[in-house]
Amino acid sequence: MNKLLPLLLLSFALCNGCKDSTSGEEKVGKTVESREVATLLDPDTSTPSTNVGAIRVDAPSPGDVLSPLSFQIKGSARTFENTLLYRLVFDSVLVLASGFTTADASEVGKFGSFSIQVDLTSDFSGDALLEVFEESAESGEEINKVRVPVKISASPGKKTKPVFVYFPNSKMGSLKDCKLVYPLSRELPEKSQGLIRGAVYYMLKGLRESEATEGYRDIIPEGLRLNGVSLEEGVARLDFSRQLNQIKRSCDAEALRSQIEQTLAQFQTVNAVVITAEGVNWKMGL
Structure with a gap:
């Protein structure tokens, strides 16, 4: 019995160590998972993306140079009532164009294509950001936002x-x-x-x-x-x-x-x- 006591104590200590290790792994796993969820749900992220799952923009592509007079947006979407909105923001502070369009989905919950011609009256040239998104039916917040960095070409010879x-x-x-x-x-x-x-x-x-x-x-x-x-x-x-x-x-x-x-x-x-x-x-x- 006296010989078995140290062995029992050693086994108990090892088991406790195993529990602590498993608990630590669970904590780390939960932390990483929560960070991933937070990243996915963060509405303020500004990382450019042409595809967010519910909305995909095929044109223009990142880096495309847009005419200062007009350009076309093409893509596909699966949104509430097939409605999506767009906005072209110049130099982070000026909305040059905005509006909405609808995807031609044949059934609710199915993807449909969309295409819209956007007219511009821009006196500016340089970096801009095209945003295509939908509004939440519950909160009205902008969700599923696609961001496409583009450039607006200059109109030559203007005094x-x-x-x-x-x-x-x-x-x-x-x-x-x-x-x-x-x-x-x-x-x-x-x-x-x-x-x-x-x-x-x-x-x-x-x-x-x-x-x-x-x-x-x-x-x-x-x-x-x-x-x-x-x-x-x-x-x-x-x-x-x-x-x-x-x-x-x-x-x-x-x-x-x-x-x-x-x-x-x-x-x-x-x-x-x-x-x-x-x-x-x-x-x-x-």
Whole structure:
């Protein structure tokens, strides 16, 4: 019996070690699994992809150069009521085109092809991102989003003219009077079809390094995007992305509203400005 006791104790210790090892493996496995699930469900991931399962974009392909006048989107999809949406975002801040289309699926739950011709009136050339997605029927959130990086070709031979964008300046009284903003010059094509949109684009892109050293301040929230512009009977309506609501300080809100209003005041066709965030009236800074 005395000889067996050490053996029993040793066996007990080894078994405990086995349990600890198995438990550790279970914990690691669960952690990895949860990370994978979190990655799959993360709605903010911006990794380019032409196929997310429910939606596949065949054209344009990543890196394609689009005409500044029009381009075509082709692919296949299996979405709720066969509906999907698209959006072309230039330089992260400016929506150049957006809309919706439907896939021609023969039955519910089956894949169907889609094709749509998109007209552009772009004065800009360079990097852009085409997003094709659907909206959740329950929450309205954007899901199954395909992201295709593309380029917009330049229209040669366009003459330019100056436009002004307004920013607060800490050396010129903007810290005491939040609505004080001052003009900075930018260039747009002389015969631009979107002067308002172009001016707001430059405002969203922010300051040059030399301008920041002169006291100009950039208070625009990171990720803010212009969704669309309309002008009717002298009223300019600007719809921005939800990041507009990230402004919390009343002084910053007053300054940004003044930036927008003063930037648009240079255009004779604009008599009033209405600002919205994802279609909802933005009342800060009034």
